[in-house]
Amino acid sequence: MDQLLAIRAFVRIAEAGSFAKAADSLNLPRSTVSKLVQDLEHHLGTRLVQRTTRAVTVTPEGAAYHERAVRLLGELEDMDATAAHARALPRGRLRVDIGSSLANLVLIPALPDFRGRYPDVQLFLGVNDRPVDLIGEGVDCVIRGGALADSSLVARRLCELDYVTCAAPSYIEAHGIPAHPAEIEAGHAVCSYCSALTGKVFPLHFQRGEERHEIAGPSVVGVNESTAHVTALLAGLGIGQTFGFVARPFLEDGRLVRILPDWTQSPHPLQLVYPANRHPSAKLRVFSEWVAELFGRIDHRAG
Known part of the structure; x- marks a missing residue:
């Protein structure tokens, strides 16, 4: 039995709650993963997981073993990193999940710099706007906005993003x-951004001093992906709100026009998030530092 591989397989199963997901994340056949865990249980003389037709759960003995196994794997990776001087040149696969506009407009264009600094890190990007199960899907970290609700996750604040209310010249001409947010609700078409998970439409928010307005009325079109949402605005489908870093190039070349510039919306915090029960690897640490530097450039407070 390859005990180290068996421990890795057990940790993935415990975190994903599935042999199939663990096998996919390890790039191994499911039968191999199952055999590894069976051999590990036989070696230890105790059952680590309970298998049913619907789910895989960890036994009390498995939970205690998992806690120490996670620490062991983290320390082992640090040992390897130190021995190979990998703090200077980290290596290995890093899976990152990120929203569409952030990926296409900020992260991907800057990746040649990251590759130049860390050529031995193999970066795999999941680009979408849906919420991601970090543990179940084997993702190392995600870059997402909003408040952190899950206490089992660790977040590093990257920047704050401002919003811009805008529309295409063709829409404005028509x-x-x-002149006021209330006029949007009374007689304008709204091009909305909506949740990729639930389809819920996110309302438009406006604030000027103590005055606040929320517009959650019917939308002429709702889009659940950020890059496509901007495309819909450019097509003249209605008025919408998008991040300032997305809108500014189009505002500068005239393809979008800013509306109600005296009205603002609360800034959107952007964070890098990873599971609290995972020891940050050398490659995750350097990626975290790099993206903090990168996204700091689009922080609306930076000028």
């Missing part, structure tokens, strides 16, 4: 420019 419908005019609203």
